[in-house]
Amino acid sequence: MATKNLSEYDLTTVPSAASMKFGIVVAEWNYEITGALAQGAADTLKRHGAKDENIIIKHVPGTFELTLGAQYLAEYAGVDAIIVLGCVIQGETRHFDFICQGVTQGITSLNMKYNKPFIFGVLTTDNQQQALDRAGGKLGNKGDEAAVTAIKMLALRNDLK
Template identity: 70%
Template sequence: MATKNLSEYNFDAVPSAQGMKIGLVVAEWNYHITGSMAQGAKDTLMKHGVSEEDIIIKHVPGTFELPLGGQWMAEYTDVDAIIHIGCVIQGQTRHFDYVCDGVTKGTTDLNLKYNKPFIFCVLTDNEEQQSIDRSGGKLGNKGDEAAVAAIKMVDLKKQF
C-alpha cells in the first residue's frame, strides 16, 4: 500500500516540458479511475509547459490493450513519451494476474523496442477503494506521478 501522496513532488526538480509532445493511452475499463488519472497527467504536463495540443489522448478497451495502443501511438505519431493509464482490480479469478503480467511485459518491451519512454501508470489494487484513493483520492493521483516520470525521462534522453 502506498504510504505517500502520489501527487506530492518537488516542482523545481522537474525540468521544463516546453516543446515536449506526450501521448496518453487510457483504458476505458474502470474509466471512473483511469479518466481521473488521465486528467491528473494532463494537468501536470501542462503545469510543466506541455501545450494542450501537444498532448495526444487515445483510448483502448482495457488495460491489457495498452501495449498495442502504445505501439500504434509510437508508430503513427511523433510523441516523445507515452503514458499507459490503466486499472486492474483483483477479483476472484486469476484473470488479474494475466492482465497485470501482460501489460507489464508489453510496456517494458515497448520501452526497449522504440527507445522511447513508455510510462507505466497502471494501478493493480486489491479493491476498488484503493484505486480511488490513488486516482485523485486521499493518496493523490498516480497520473501526476506518471507525468513527472515522462518529463524526466524525455529530459534524460535529451541529455545524452
C-alpha cells in the same frame, strides 16, 4: 502499499515540458479511475509547460489493449513519450494476474523496442477503494506521477544526446 501522496513532488526538480510531445493511452475499463488518472497526467504536463496540441489522448477498451495502443501512438503520432494508464482490480479469478503480467511485460518491451519512454501508470489494486485513493483520493493521483516521470525521462535522454 503507498504511504505518501503520489501528487506531492518538488516542482523545482521537474524540467520544462514546453518542447516535448506526449501520448497518453487510457483504458476505458474502470473509467471512473482511469479518466481521473488521465486528467491528472494531462494537468501535470500542462503545469510544466506542455502545450495542449502536444498532448494526444487516446482510449482503448481495456488494460490488456494498452500495449498495442501505446505502440500505435509511438508509430503514428510522432510523440516523444507515451504514458500508459489503466486499472486492474483483483477479483475472484486469476484474470488479474494474467492481465497485469501481460501489460507489464508489453510496456517493458515497448521501452526497449522504440528507445523512448513508455511510462507505466497502471494501478493494480486489491479493491475499488485502493484505486480511488490513487486516482485523486487521499494518496494523490498516479497520473501526476506518471506525467512527471515522462518529463524526467525525456530530460534524461535529451541530456545524454
